[in-house]
Amino acid sequence: xxxxxxxxxxxxDRLATTGxxxxxxxxxxxxxxxxxxxxxxxxxxxxxxxxxxAEALAESLGLPLIRLQCFEGIDASQALYDWDFPRQILHxxxxxAATRGALDGTDAPGPDDVAxxxxxxxxxxxxxxxxxxxxxxxxxxxxxxxxxxxxxxEFEAFLLEVLATHQITIPELGTIxxxxxxxxxxxxxxxxxxxxxxxRRCLYHWIDHPGLDRELAILRSRAPEVSAALADQVVHLxxxxxRDDELxxxxxxxxxxxxxxALHVLGLRELDPxxxxxxxxxxxxxxxxxxxxxxxxxxxxxxxxxxxx
Amino acid sequence: xxxxxxxTASTGQAGPTGLAADEVLVGFTRALGRAGLAVSPxxxxxxxxxxxxxGLGDARSVYWAGRATLCSSPADLARYxxxxxxxxxxxxxxxxxxxxxxxxxxxxxxxxxxxxGESGPGPDDEDDVTALARAAERLRQHDIATLSAAERARLTxxxxxxxxxxxxxRTRRRRPDLRGAVxxxxxxALQARMLGEPAEIVRRRPPVRTRRIVLLLDVSGxxxxxxxxxxxxxxxxxSGGIPIEVFTVGTRSTRVTDALRDRDPERAVRRAAALVPDxxxxxxxxxxxxxxxxxxxxxxxxxxxxxxxxxxxxxxxxGQVLGAQMGRLGLLADRVVWASPHxxxxxxxPVQQGIxxxxxxxxxxxxxxxLRAFDELAEVVTRA
Numbered sequence: 001x002x003x004x005x006x007x008x009x010x011x012x013d014r015l016a017t018t019g020x021x022x023x024x025x026x027x028x029x030x031x032x033x034x035x036x037x038x039x040x041x042x043x044x045x046x047x048x049x050x051x052x053x054a055e056a057l058a059e060s061l062g063l064p065l066i067r068l069q070c071f072e073g074i075d076a077s078q079a080l081y082d083w084d085f086p087r088q089i090l091h092x093x094x095x096x097a098a099t100r101g102a103l104d105g106t107d108a109p110g111p112d113d114v115a116x117x118x119x120x121x122x123x124x125x126x127x128x129x130x131x132x133x134x135x136x137x138x139x140x141x142x143x144x145x146x147x148x149x150x151x152x153x154e155f156e157a158f159l160l161e162v163l164a165t166h167q168i169t170i171p172e173l174g175t176i177x178x179x180x181x182x183x184x185x186x187x188x189x190x191x192x193x194x195x196x197x198x199x200r201r202c203l204y205h206w207i208d209h210p211g212l213d214r215e216l217a218i219l220r221s222r223a224p225e226v227s228a229a230l231a232d233q234v235v236h237l238x239x240x241x242x243r244d245d246e247l248x249x250x251x252x253x254x255x256x257x258x259x260x261x262a263l264h265v266l267g268l269r270e271l272d273p274x275x276x277x278x279x280x281x282x283x284x285x286x287x288x289x290x291x292x293x294x295x296x297x298x299x300x301x302x303x304x305x306x307x308x309x
Numbered sequence: 310x311x312x313x314x315x316x317t318a319s320t321g322q323a324g325p326t327g328l329a330a331d332e333v334l335v336g337f338t339r340a341l342g343r344a345g346l347a348v349s350p351x352x353x354x355x356x357x358x359x360x361x362x363x364g365l366g367d368a369r370s371v372y373w374a375g376r377a378t379l380c381s382s383p384a385d386l387a388r389y390x391x392x393x394x395x396x397x398x399x400x401x402x403x404x405x406x407x408x409x410x411x412x413x414x415x416x417x418x419x420x421x422x423x424x425x426g427e428s429g430p431g432p433d434d435e436d437d438v439t440a441l442a443r444a445a446e447r448l449r450q451h452d453i454a455t456l457s458a459a460e461r462a463r464l465t466x467x468x469x470x471x472x473x474x475x476x477x478x479r480t481r482r483r484r485p486d487l488r489g490a491v492x493x494x495x496x497x498a499l500q501a502r503m504l505g506e507p508a509e510i511v512r513r514r515p516p517v518r519t520r521r522i523v524l525l526l527d528v529s530g531x532x533x534x535x536x537x538x539x540x541x542x543x544x545x546x547x548s549g550g551i552p553i554e555v556f557t558v559g560t561r562s563t564r565v566t567d568a569l570r571d572r573d574p575e576r577a578v579r580r581a582a583a584l585v586p587d588x589x590x591x592x593x594x595x596x597x598x599x600x601x602x603x604x605x606x607x608x609x610x611x612x613x614x615x616x617x618x619x620x621x622x623x624x625x626x627x628g629q630v631l632g633a634q635m636g637r638l639g640l641l642a643d644r645v646v647w648a649s650p651h652x653x654x655x656x657x658x659p660v661q662q663g664i665x666x667x668x669x670x671x672x673x674x675x676x677x678x679x680l681r682a683f684d685e686l687a688e689v690v691t692r693a
Contacts, residue, residue, distance in 0.1 A: 025376070028369075032362055032363065032373075032374065036358055036362055038355070041381075085502075090504075093504075190383075200349065200351060203355075204377055204380050204381050205376075206386060288567055
């Protein structure tokens with residue numbers, strides 16, 4: 001790690017240099033993650049910056065980010081390690097050919113040679129390191145376990161052992177232990193309840209949609225090219241949409257960013273209902289929602305272009 | 310048990326009340342435990358660690374340390390805030406995000422809000438918990454049409470506890486599975502990848518999926534006392550994430566599935582009702598069914614589905630059209646279930662023109678007049 005992080009405020013400032021603006025709660029909990037060497041479990045609606053936090057942490061601390069994307073049916077060979085079977089076979093065939101050549105002159109290979117050959121098959125050379133093993137080896141680093149709720153609950157048990165002990169035991173090779181535990185960030189969209197044993201080992205934080213000022217600040221820092229007036233209007237409108245709670249899927253911060261950028265690319269400097277309707281797909285991902293966003297646009301932004309808020 | 314402060318609690322200053330800081334904090338975790346949070350010794354120790362890392366300087370640090378270590382779901386957060394405010398006699402720090410929506414839980418509105426002007430002796434008057442439970446159970450078995458408006462309002466809160474159906478079907482396509490027949494191509498491909506060495510034998514079998522359900526709700530005049538409850542039932546089923554389509558039938562068919570996808574039951578029911586042009590109108594079931602089959606059903610919506618018709622079978626135009634259309638429906642659907650509110654009435658015989666015409670094409674004929682009957686309907690649909 002680079003210079004040690006002194007306090008939550010220090011961490012918040014560092015994250016801000018990467019363009020990630022977080023509130024006091026998130027900064028405090030992220031600081032605790034570093035101070036206590038505990039995994040951080042982030043839950044929240046999609047698009048609230050859970051994954052982005054891990055990226056920002058890695059960038060601000062100058063550490064590599066290793067990402068494990070979970071999916072239904074993920075297993076240990078995709079998360080921890082695997083053996084490079086074809087290369088092992090090639091090695092075996094090569095050894096076979098060599099001994100056959102040697103056999104002409106000398107005697108048969110002894111049991112020692114066979115044991116040696118077997119050992120050489122299961123050496124580091126043929127080990128394929130997957131994200132979790134890589135994280136333990138390359139630590140210090142940030143390990144992001146993304147969308148853990150998509151994986152099966154059996155997979156959580158695998159992860160638990162690694163998170164608790166920071167080590168993996170490979171039967172053929174021995175135990176691999178991280179000198180310094182990696183910073184682990186788990187994210188979940190809460191499509192299912194995680195196992196309590198996993199939650200107990202983690203620090204928990206619920207990331208909510210940011211308030212008006214913070215979202216505006218995020219938009220300004222992430223998309224500085226968007227004009228101030230447009231940014232202001234877009235954020236006001238998105239906040240309004242979320243407050244109404246009429247949408248099937250309320251837009252996240254990433255949708256706000258996407259929409260603002262889309263409008264900027266369309267050449268807008270101020271919100272105009274007609275043009276904004278055309279890019280509505282950036283913020284509303286359901287057909288019904290798109291209709292509601294168009295209605296809100298017409299309601300909140302008068303056609304003459306002067307902003308409502 | 311939580312009295313053990315844990316070896317990691319490094320702080321020993323006296324708290325504001327004269328107690329050692331650790332005792333104040335451990336007491337706080339106990340209070341949280343009483344409030345229903347899953348507090349364990351390990352969590353308490355983590356909490357003390359966290360406060361030590363942040364310093365005991367101000368209430369905010371303690372607040373965030375506890376929130377990170379002692380909470381584990383959005384539902385915990387509100388309880389945590391309340392206990393924090395009481396225990397430390399200070400409100401939670403400002404600038405914290407607003408309460409997260411508990412969006413996995415479907416709220417059920419209308420529990421303690423009987424409509425104005427209603428003064429029937431409802432179960433509200435009873436203090437006794439068992440009496441309340443008994444009243445709730447009675448309400449579940451009661452014919453919805455005979456309930457007072459106040460009772461019906463109380464009933465709305467109980468839809469959330471109804472069973473949801475899950476009819477199964479085997480798909481034609483086969484997917485890799487731990488059990489099943491040998492998957493020759495995959496097995497050989499795996500062996501080829503291992504340069505011909507014997508590899509794992511891959512198996513496959515058809516996965517089991519949830520069969521689609523199509524709900525046809527009769528909203529004609531004769532079904533008016535049940536119409537709202539049918540929409541609530543449909544909303545409850547729709548919010549369960551099963552493949553389902555909901556239509557209202559009366560004098561024409563209206564698709565209300567999207568309106569019912571709203572999380573809030575009150576709004577969903579209002580929205581759906583606003584879509585229906587023939588609310589409490591006449592009944593032309595046969596023509597309506599034809600309309601449904603032409604527009605939606607034959608297009609694939611009813612094909613292979615479990616179709617549930619919730620109707621009293623009262624038909625104005627005689628049974629000929631209805632019989633023919635039910636025949637079409639019976640051929641398209643995997644199973645046709647008819648739920649009528651009158652079935653449970655003593656002396657009921659299926660002699661209404663509509664029912665008589667539809668009878669040969671119905672697979673299951675069940676009751677649909679109370680919450681209990683809705684539960685049984687879900688069971689029948691699941692078995693279909």
